[in-house]
Amino acid sequence: MYTPEYTPWENYPKSLYHKEMMNPLIVVTEFFAIDWVTGHKKKLKKWRYYVTHDKIFCDKNHGPGTLLFIYKLNIRLLEAISLLYYSYANSTINKTVVSDLEIEREKEKLDWYPKNLKQKELRNPYKAVKCLFRKMGLQQYRDYLEEWLYAALCVKGGDEELDCREIRKVNKKMLKLYSAAWLIYNREVKKR
Secondary structure (H helix, E strand, O other): OOOOOOOHHHHOOOOOOHHHHHOOHHHHHHHHHHOOHHHHHHHHHHHHHHHHOOOOOOEOOOEOHHHHHHHHHHHHHHHHHHHHHHHHHOOOOOOOOOOHHHHHHHHHHOOOOOOOOOHHHHHOHHHHHHHHOOOOOHHHHHHHHHHHHHHHHOOOOOOOOOOHHHHHHHHHHHHHHHHHHHHHHHHHHOOO
16 A cells, blocks of 8 residues: 655544544443444454455445444544553553553453453553554544455455555454453553
8 A cells, every 4th residue: 555644744633523522532432332342353354354355345234334334433433442542642641551460350350351452551551552652643543444445345356456564464353452442441441
């Protein structure tokens, strides 16, 4: 994929309402109210399948509109998590880190627990988010997912193949995003 130079304002949220920008946890809560992590992972896997194969995404119940919904959910989650991260990074208050003992308790308590995060990212999921946005900005994620959207909804010709390494990279980062968002959700929303 061609990656142009981005201006700073292109990395601002574009699909969130004002109240969601003031409280991005609303979007994270909505994301996990629609489905939980394993459901979102299955949807991403199905989406990726249609990106990499010469088939068009068409859900048996709702047609291609389902993919538009999934695309929008993922974009909104990316934007909300980026806002939460920048708020966290610029905060002067005490940044709490979960201990290894608390992680073990959390593993027993939660129905699903991330296996794709390092120990330091389990202690502090914002470290995983920092890693996600280190080399790719918000607009580049939007560009990749839009490219995925078109690839899954269009009949592909011989020249229109996406780079498999980039597909795997974005998929891996999105799965990491789900894991970090799940921990943030359980620690910051459910504990209130």
